[in-house]
Amino acid sequence: MSKNEVAVIDYGVGNILSVTRGLEHCGAKVKVTSSPEEILAASRVVLPGVGAFANGMAELRRTGLDDVVREVATKETPLLGICLGMQMLLDESEEFGTNQGLGLIPGKVIAIPSTTIDGHPQKIPHIGWNSLVLPEGRQD
Numbered sequence: 001m002s003k004n005e006v007a008v009i010d011y012g013v014g015n016i017l018s019v020t021r022g023l024e025h026c027g028a029k030v031k032v033t034s035s036p037e038e039i040l041a042a043s044r045v046v047l048p049g050v051g052a053f054a055n056g057m058a059e060l061r062r063t064g065l066d067d068v069v070r071e072v073a074t075k076e077t078p079l080l081g082i083c084l085g086m087q088m089l090l091d092e093s094e095e096f097g098t099n100q101g102l103g104l105i106p107g108k109v110i111a112i113p114s115t116t117i118d119g120h121p122q123k124i125p126h127i128g129w130n131s132l133v134l135p136e137g138r139q140d
Contacts, residue, residue, distance in 0.1 A: 007045045040077075
């Protein structure tokens with residue numbers, strides 16, 4: 001694998017086609033792969049994902065790619081998690097019970113609250129745009 005290629009990890013739970021098309025649109029040379037050797041040889045790695053946290057982690061473990069992703073991070077290769085892929089980089093998730101993640105980013109994936117900080121109902125799942133309100137005293 002060329003050092004200029006982006007490895008998109010295929011572990012059976014990803015939105016591979018849309019991620020690949022997006023990266024190619026930006027000029028990247030993309031290699032969709034489940035090969036540990038190709039992933040470790042890449043200069044950039046993308047971990048996509050769609051679906052439930054526990055299922056995604058189970059597939060990463062089943063394929064042995066959980067350890068490969070950890071090794072990528074240890075080598076300080078740029079690693080981008082998209083959607084579920086990003087969530088799995090954290091320590092754990094509360095989705096459908098407590099499930100262990102890859103532990104690369106300290107933290108826990110928690111459910112979006114059913115109310116806003118102002119107490120207004122919030123639709124779940126939350127899909128769309130919100131306004132950003134800066135805290136008092138902030139101007140940036």
